[in-house]
Amino acid sequence: MLETLQNLGLGFQVALAPAVLWYGFVGCLVGTLVGVLPGVGPLAGISLLLPVTYGLDATSALVMLAGIYYGAMYGGSTTSILMRIPGEAASVMTCIDGYAMARKGRAGPALAIAAVGSYVAGTVSVIALMFLAPPLAAFALRFGPPEYFSLLLLGLLVLAYMNSGSMLKGLAMAALGLLLGMIGIDQMSGYFRFAYGVAELGDGIGVVPVAVGLFGLAEILLTAGQPNPPEVIRPRLRDLLPSRQEWREANMPIWRGTAIGFLIGIIPGSAHVISTFVSYAVERKVSRHPEEFGRGAVAGVAGPESANNAATSGAFVPMLALGVPGVPVAALLLAAMMVHGVTPGPLLIQQDPRLFWGFIASMYVGNVILLILNLPLVGLFVNLLRVPYPVMYPIILVCSILGVYAVNSSVVDVWIMLGTGVLGYLLRKLDFETAPIVLGLVLAPMMELSLRQSLAMSAGHYAIFVTRPISVALLSVGVILVALALRPLVSRTLDWRSRLPAET
Amino acid sequence: MTVDRVAGVALVLIGLVTLWESRAFPLGSLHHPGPAYMPVLLAALLIVFGAAVFAMGGGAPALRDVGWPEWRHAVAIFAACAFAAWGLERLGYRITMAVVVGFLLLVLERKGWVLGLALTIVMAWGSFYVFDTLLRVPLPRGFF
Numbered sequence: 001m002l003e004t005l006q007n008l009g010l011g012f013q014v015a016l017a018p019a020v021l022w023y024g025f026v027g028c029l030v031g032t033l034v035g036v037l038p039g040v041g042p043l044a045g046i047s048l049l050l051p052v053t054y055g056l057d058a059t060s061a062l063v064m065l066a067g068i069y070y071g072a073m074y075g076g077s078t079t080s081i082l083m084r085i086p087g088e089a090a091s092v093m094t095c096i097d098g099y100a101m102a103r104k105g106r107a108g109p110a111l112a113i114a115a116v117g118s119y120v121a122g123t124v125s126v127i128a129l130m131f132l133a134p135p136l137a138a139f140a141l142r143f144g145p146p147e148y149f150s151l152l153l154l155g156l157l158v159l160a161y162m163n164s165g166s167m168l169k170g171l172a173m174a175a176l177g178l179l180l181g182m183i184g185i186d187q188m189s190g191y192f193r194f195a196y197g198v199a200e201l202g203d204g205i206g207v208v209p210v211a212v213g214l215f216g217l218a219e220i221l222l223t224a225g226q227p228n229p230p231e232v233i234r235p236r237l238r239d240l241l242p243s244r245q246e247w248r249e250a251n252m253p254i255w256r257g258t259a260i261g262f263l264i265g266i267i268p269g270s271a272h273v274i275s276t277f278v279s280y281a282v283e284r285k286v287s288r289h290p291e292e293f294g295r296g297a298v299a300g301v302a303g304p305e306s307a308n309n310a311a312t313s314g315a316f317v318p319m320l321a322l323g324v325p326g327v328p329v330a331a332l333l334l335a336a337m338m339v340h341g342v343t344p345g346p347l348l349i350q351q352d353p354r355l356f357w358g359f360i361a362s363m364y365v366g367n368v369i370l371l372i373l374n375l376p377l378v379g380l381f382v383n384l385l386r387v388p389y390p391v392m393y394p395i396i397l398v399c400s401i402l403g404v405y406a407v408n409s410s411v412v413d414v415w416i417m418l419g420t421g422v423l424g425y426l427l428r429k430l431d432f433e434t435a436p437i438v439l440g441l442v443l444a445p446m447m448e449l450s451l452r453q454s455l456a457m458s459a460g461h462y463a464i465f466v467t468r469p470i471s472v473a474l475l476s477v478g479v480i481l482v483a484l485a486l487r488p489l490v491s492r493t494l495d496w497r498s499r500l501p502a503e504t
Numbered sequence: 505m506t507v508d509r510v511a512g513v514a515l516v517l518i519g520l521v522t523l524w525e526s527r528a529f530p531l532g533s534l535h536h537p538g539p540a541y542m543p544v545l546l547a548a549l550l551i552v553f554g555a556a557v558f559a560m561g562g563g564a565p566a567l568r569d570v571g572w573p574e575w576r577h578a579v580a581i582f583a584a585c586a587f588a589a590w591g592l593e594r595l596g597y598r599i600t601m602a603v604v605v606g607f608l609l610l611v612l613e614r615k616g617w618v619l620g621l622a623l624t625i626v627m628a629w630g631s632f633y634v635f636d637t638l639l640r641v642p643l644p645r646g647f648f
Contacts, residue, residue, distance in 0.1 A: 168560070172515055172553035179522060179546045186539040191529050193539060217585070225577020390613040391623070394605050397581070398627045401588050401601075406641045414589040418582065425578065429570055430507045448542045460535025 004130060007357045014358030015365050020060050024362050027064035028369045031071020032377075035091075036079055042072035046332045058340035059355050063362040065336055069329050070122060070312045070363070073272065074370045077114040077305050082107060083396055085216035090272035090308040092438055093280040095215050097293060097300025104296045109242035113250045113298060114305040115374040121258040121306035122367040125313035128262050129320075130360055145453035146464050150474035152447045155274055156439065157478040158281050167485040170436050173427075177440020178447065180205050187449050200412040207273075209404045209417040210441055214434040216400050217421025220393045222428060242298075250302035253283050257306030264307070265314020272308045272315075273442050277435070279307035313363065320348065320356065507570060508561025515554025522547035580612050596646015597636070602628035 014020060034042060046068050053061035076091035081098035094114065101110040143151070156174045183194045184204030195201040242250065257279045264275040283303040284293045293300050319330040334344050342352060349356050387395075404417045424434050458464035466472050522543055532538025584604045591600035605627045609620040635641040 166560075168553060168556055172550065172557060175546050175550045175553060176515070176518070179518070179543065179550065182543045182546065186529075189530075189539045191539040193529060193543065194525060221578040221581055222574065224581060225574030391609070391615065391619070393581075394608040394613075394623070395627060397585065397608070398601055398605060398631060401585070401592075401604075402597075402631060402635065402643075405592065405643070406635065409642055411589055411592050414585075414592065418585050418589060421585070422582065427511075429572075430511045431564075432511060444542075451542070452537055455535060455537060460533075 007353060008130065008361060010353065011357030011359075011361030012364075014059060014354050015063070015361035020063055020358065020362065021365065023056065023060040023064040024067050024366050025369055027067020028071040028074075028366055028373060031068035031073075032075035032370065032373060034068060035072035035075025035077075042069045042329050046329060053336060058337065058342050058352075059358045061336055061340060062333060062355065062359055063366075065333055066316075066359065066363065067366050067369075069333075070309065070366060071370060073309045073312050074115065074118050074374055076308075077118070077301075078111065081110045081114065081301070083216070083392075084219045085396060085400065086211050090276055090311075092211055092215065092273065092435060093276040093304040094301055096280075096435070097295075097297045100294065100296035101298070101301065106246075106296065109246050109298075110301050112242055112375065113246065113302050115371060117250065117254040117257065117302045117306040118309040118374075119367050119371040120254050121261060121310040122313065122370070123364060124255075124258050125262040125265075125310035126360065126363045126367070129313045129316060129363075142470065144468075145450040145457060146468050146471045147474070148450040149447060149454055150465060150471040150478075152443045152450065154474045154478045154481075155278065155443065156436070157481050158278060169432055173432060173434065173436035174440040177437035177442075178444045179440075180210070180437070181441045181444020182448070184445075187445065188452055198412060200408070200410050204445065205416055205441065206407060206413055207438065207442055208407050209413040210420045211438050212400050212404055213417040213420030214424035214437060216396065217417060218424030218428055218434070220397065221421060221425040223389065224393050246298050249298035253279075253299040253303035254306045256282060256286075257303040258310045260303075261307030261310030261312075262314040265311030266317045272311045273439065275307040275311040276304035277439055279303040319344070320359070505567050506561050506564040507567055508564035509558050510567050512554045512556075512558025512561055515557060516551050517554075519547040519549075519551035519554060522550070577612070581608070584608055584612075593644045594646075597643040598628045598632050599646055601631070 015024070031042065046065050053064060056064070073090060076086065077094050077098065079085045080091040080094040081102055084095045084099040086092045086095055098110045098114065101107065156171075156178075181204065183201055185192055185202050192202065257275075260279045260282060261272075261275040264278060265272070280293075280300060280303060283297075283299040284290050287293065287297065287299060289297070315330055319334060337344050342348070342355060400417065401414055404413045405411065407413060427434050454464050455462070464471075465475060526540040526543045526547065529540035529543075530538035531540045531544060584607055587607075588600050588604050591603070595603075602624050606620065606624045609615045609623055610617070632643055636643040636645075
């Protein structure tokens with residue numbers, strides 16, 4: 001404990017040096033902008049700025065790139081809340097209740113709660129990262145392909161169980177998302193599936209064009225031509241602070257989101273996205289008023305926003321402790337370390353304590369910078385809502401097309417956004433939720449790979465999923481969820497989900 | 505016909521088309537799945553879910569009760585986006601976006617010429633300058 005605090009003191013000496021502090025600030029600012037812009041996620045932002053860091057020392061470079069990463073997690077909530085367009089994939093769940101809060105005239109409090117929740121989650125999870133990294137990383141190492149498959153299956157079942165409509169419709173949408181995820185090169189055999197000669201589909205369908213299409217374009221198609229256009233929200237600056245009641249409603253979801261996000265973040269994969277889905281589902285489940293979810297529940301913003309920021313720190317656990325990138329962004333950060341002659345891995349703490357602890361301390365400092373940056377800017381962002389919708393939506397469209405195109409410089413992604421926009425429009429008309437499609441798309445490649453790897457491990461025996469303790473525990477929870485979903489059919493009692501509104 | 509029954513039929517059709525298209529790849533076996541295994545499994549699940557949605561959808565709202573008052577606007581916006589996708593690499597970012605924003609603001613929304621033209625220029629040329637020139641995100645240049 002004492003040694004950890006001494007090391008942290010060394011870290012703060014490094015992180016508070018003017019040059020490192022400056023690059024941390026630049027990283028946070030750029031990251032927030034990257035998060036605000038629909039389609040330009042942290043991966044694209046870090047990729048674009050990686051060459052800029054070649055002239056810096058290793059610590060400054062790593063601090064700046066990490067600042068972009070968690071800055072984007074902060075900024076992604078803004079467009080979700082104000083425009084129902086996820087700035088990056090992890091902000092998809094914030095669209096639902098954040099936008100509903102904005103439509104009710106509570107855009108300012110929604111943004112403030114997202115910023116404070118992100119700050120608390122970011123800070124607490126860095127503390128957790130500092131003390132719990134070694135044992136937690138060891139636990140994550142026990143996850144093999146069967147455990148991953150069971151975890152991913154459970155994630156889909158949880159989402160379907162918790163969605164506002166029927167579990168059946170949720171599962172159908174998840175299956176549709178998984179099917180979309182089958183497009184592209186099969187990782188085990190190399191077959192080019194369902195691509196019809198379009199080379200750009202080799203890497204599969206990207207999450208960004210699908211999310212922007214399903215959430216952003218579909219909303220514009222639905223709203224722009226309404227005979228009674230939605231009332232333009234004109235919040236006053238003095239209404240930005242959440243009320244005491246809203247703080248109370250946000251308190252526990254922030255802490256729960258922090259715990260969920262950090263724990264899920266440790267597990268390699270699309271931790272941010274999954275953590276927000278799980279956090280949203282948990283908040284709806286524990287809420288005394290689940291019917292408010294989808295209509296502007298404070299917990300529906302506080303939980304997922306805290307979770308995605310906590311997952312950021314969680315994702316650094318395997319990266320720092322083992323040198324194993326759990327997420328693509330961590331892979332880029334590891335690449336940056338190697339460019340600067342730093343060897344990532346378990347020996348990093350001993351060999352380069354200034355870099356390791358400087359990086360940890362810079363995350364504390366970064367969270368403070370982000371809070372200072374974001375809270376005053378909340379007023380600026382809220383002013384966006386003063387622009388009438390017929391003027392606003394062409395601007396959103398341009399940002400969406402630009403953001404989607406810029407990720408891969410591919411016009412195919414723009415067509416995908418268009419296709420999923422129409423799909424989202426029709427599904428919303430038919431009263432289906434579209435969020436499970438996005439999760440299905442994210443999970444599909446991992447799920448297929450882990451299933452086939454598991455069967456390869458067991459010489460084709462499916463018993464491998466029920467003979468490993470972690471896997472069987474995860475599957476048991478999934479079976480319980482399905483049984484709970486089927487209970488109303490047997491007992492003819494009214495399912496609580498029937499009282500929930502559809503996602504609007 | 506209710507909305508759930510329409511959706512159920514659509515899901516079953518998507519599943520059937522996927523099954524048909526999956527014939528192009530080796531299915532493998534239950535113990536050694538091939539590249540078509542997962543798509544076939546998911547298509548089968550989609551057919552089951554679609555059929556269940558159809559079967560249980562008798563009490564859902566009727567399709568004719570779903571309002572489509574915004575359809576003309578939606579079609580026009582979709583057409584503008586399709587033009588953007590078509591023109592982006594043929595005409596360049598600036599001209600394509602100028603046409604899209606100009607069409608939406610001046611023709612579809614009938615905003616004033618001053619506001620319409622100002623926003624068109626800012627969005628087409630301004631965003632190009634910020635992203636392509638300052639941030640070095642390569643955008644299609646077109647003719648100039």
